[in-house]
Amino acid sequence: MLEDDLAQWVRERVKPKRYTHILGVRDYATRLAEIHGEPVRPLRIAALLHDAARDMPREQMLQQAEAWGIPIMPPQHAEPVLLHAELAVELARREWAIDDPAVLSAIRYHTSGHPDMTRSDMIFFLADGLEPTRDYPSVDLLRRIAERDVHRATRLLLANSIAYLRAGGKRIHPDTFDLQARLESEARSS
Numbered sequence: 001m002l003e004d005d006l007a008q009w010v011r012e013r014v015k016p017k018r019y020t021h022i023l024g025v026r027d028y029a030t031r032l033a034e035i036h037g038e039p040v041r042p043l044r045i046a047a048l049l050h051d052a053a054r055d056m057p058r059e060q061m062l063q064q065a066e067a068w069g070i071p072i073m074p075p076q077h078a079e080p081v082l083l084h085a086e087l088a089v090e091l092a093r094r095e096w097a098i099d100d101p102a103v104l105s106a107i108r109y110h111t112s113g114h115p116d117m118t119r120s121d122m123i124f125f126l127a128d129g130l131e132p133t134r135d136y137p138s139v140d141l142l143r144r145i146a147e148r149d150v151h152r153a154t155r156l157l158l159a160n161s162i163a164y165l166r167a168g169g170k171r172i173h174p175d176t177f178d179l180q181a182r183l184e185s186e187a188r189s190s
């Protein structure tokens with residue numbers, strides 16, 4: 001079965017702690033998708049693949065991205081880990097012949113977000129940030145909100161991530177701000 005094969009494949013490519021996170025994302029994405037009536041299977045597949053390139057050595061990430069024609073911008077050059085979502089999309093396509101847009105966009109947008117995200121992509125983004133092994137002060141509150149209101153939870157998790165990145169002096173992707181602007185304008189008009 002595809003899910004079992006994927007789980008075995010990814011387990012060999014990532015650190016044990018990452019693998020636990022991956023299974024947590026799979027299970028929490030399943031729960032959120034069921035609550036909110038979105039298809040479960042694409043998100044389970046996306047979960048197993050989304051961090052498959054996360055533990056690749058930096059140099060290998062850059063080489064692989066170049067070989068596959070993934071654009072490498074200055075921030076990605078400085079921090080190749082920013083390429084891991086796009087690398088995972090390519091792995092899904094090339095190694096597993098996956099072309100389901102629901103799987104690929106969930107993977108592609110799981111770190112930075114994107115203004116064109118679907119509700120299913122947002123559920124996946126929430127599952128990545130709120131799965132059971134995540135532990136920070138507001139995580140329980142965010143889980144409760146995520147189980148009731150996908151857009152509101154995404155807006156709050158995004159604000160959290162932006163604050164966290166700022167505090168660490170990290171760069172923030174323009175797509176993240178564009179998603180934030182979209183969610184804020186939707187919240188104002190509802």
Ligand SMILES: [Fe+2]
Nearest residue numbers: 050051054111
């Ligand atoms: Fe990731």
Ligand SMILES: [Fe+2]
Nearest residue numbers: 021050051128
């Ligand atoms: Fe992840």
